[in-house]
Amino acid sequence: MRWDVFVSHASEDKESVAIPLAKALTARGLRVWLDRHELKIGDSLRQSVDEGLAKSRFGVVVLSEAFLSKRWPLWELNGLVAVERLGVKAILPVWHGIDHATLAKHSPMLADRVAGNTANGIDPLATAISTLVLAEPGGTPAVDTPSVGGRLLDLVRRDDRAALEEFLAVHPAVLRSALGRSWKEIRRGVRIEDTRIELCVGSFQLTPSTWRWRGVVLGSPSDPPVDQHGAVSEKLHGLAALAARMRSAPSRRNPLRLRDTSPDLRPNLPDFKPADFELIAVTGRRNTLGTEQLAALAEFNDLHHGFRVRTYDWLIDAATDPT
Incomplete structure (x- = not known):
């Protein structure tokens, strides 16, 4: 089974962001993999990203205070960029309740990337993500093997x-x-x-x-x-x-x-x-x-x-x- 996106998030952001965003993306026709990417203290972000990208075309990562407070080495957070293979954009960062200065303290590389923001609302965010995913060349599970939804x-x-x-x-x-x-x-x-x-x-x-x-x-x-x-x-x-x-x-x-x-x-x-x-x-x-x-x-x-x-x-x- 292939998926369009997986949603990686801290457990604290599951109800407020991850589930509503996953529902909004799925309602726009995308195949979304969610529950296996709820990150708790001690989890490896790199392992989660690698596993998700192995089965998904894109990874949506919800960056928040809770996300950044997890005890991961700094290289793992910066490793989000490194996992993008062959220069193809695979990581789609989403800011939730943070600003550039806060993120820059943890990961300057991520802070300089264009990102979505939950401050603008879940629906506009889901529309922007789904538009990008469906427009990318190379086929998409949403089209090739559409879900029931x-x-x-x-x-x-x-x-x-x-x-x-x-x-x-x-x-x-x-x-x-x-x-x-x-x-x-x-x-x-x-x-x-x-x-x-x-x-x-x-x-x-x-x-x-x-x-x-x-x-x-x-x-x-x-x-x-x-x-x-x-x-x-x-x-x-x-x-x-x-x-x-x-x-x-x-x-x-x-x-x-x-x-x-x-x-x-x-x-x-x-x-x-x-x-x-x-x-x-x-x-x-x-x-x-x-x-x-x-x-x-x-x-x-x-x-x-x-x-x-x-x-x-x-x-x-x-x-x-x-x-």
Whole structure:
């Protein structure tokens, strides 16, 4: 297995920098190797760099006060530059809470190199790193052997909803991760009234003995859930009303009972209590929404029980979580 980047960091910077940065890089389609490069007191930086670069094209090294306080010989820190083979840039330093003077005390060679900085935010930093990595010649694992997250991101960018439905059916772990529980069954093409639910994900509840279902409606990644004026689309209002009817209908003899509409005409989904049905609409991208639009969407979600609107970043995050 080859990787685009590994992230080397002090353990103190794992939660605040390393994990968010790894997630942001993975969400941009890169293959990221993270957990094996958490450096603790006594670890060898040179060994970590050598091991990571053996399997990765680039090494992102998070330089911080915690990183510099580790008890490594000065030659190991300067050795970051030496491991770059044949003049090819392989080490991408990232400053976190330090300045030039602080770094220069430990490694003048690193202090003079152009570096990213977390002070500008994780997302801009991840964009700069991914742009550099993908632009370098020689091929990249993100393109040659894309990860599950990378393939999902490509389908979202292409706005291919039929392929997205197929992909999620073939990779049920993405939905299980997004929904946060061990869902056992996935059925496609379920119809409620006149609405086709692309994917229904179910789990059997032992107490009481019934099924719990979540329906996932796939909208267009290019169609924002909230317009510039903070108004939620009519389609989403309609889906919210449908979810409310489902949850208020009588149990078992439910006239809105789910029916599988696949070609083999399998029977209805198993009996469930209406309160055990939820509907999720996936549409648009998070980065296209402003602060007021996000606030309007959060308010809309809070007003409805059994119905939620998510952007496609919800699925991308689930597919690309490196932890």
